[in-house]
Amino acid sequence: xxxxxxxxxxxxxxxxxxxxxxxxxxxxxxxxxxxxxxxxxxxxxxxxxxxxxxxxxxxxxxxxxxxxxxxxxxxxxxxxxxxxx
Numbered sequence: 001x002x003x004x005x006x007x008x009x010x011x012x013x014x015x016x017x018x019x020x021x022x023x024x025x026x027x028x029x030x031x032x033x034x035x036x037x038x039x040x041x042x043x044x045x046x047x048x049x050x051x052x053x054x055x056x057x058x059x060x061x062x063x064x065x066x067x068x069x070x071x072x073x074x075x076x077x078x079x080x081x082x083x084x085x
Contacts, residue, residue: 010035041075043068 008028010021016036025031026040042057058071 043071 006022006024008021008025008031010019010025010031012018013020019025019035019037023042023044023046026042031037032040039054040056042055043060043062044057045059045061056075058074060066060068060071
């Protein structure tokens with residue numbers, strides 16, 4: 001089974017602005033368009049992406065021992081998240 005065959009799963013973190021979801025959600029162009037998602041931050045080692053605008057992959061393992069904080073300076077949060085919030 002490929003990532004594209006898995007069901008998309010996501011939840012809003014900030015309504016209509018920030019979502020957390022699985023890789024199938026990130027790969028779904030239709031879902032990203034429907035939700036108005038313009039930026040994707042992928043934190044995984046299972047899938048690599050061709051470089052593209054507004055998409056960042058941080059290759060770390062999904063483990064309670066992984067130090068995610070050292071990778072956060074590489075991440076981005078669009079300024080639009082802070083408008084009218």
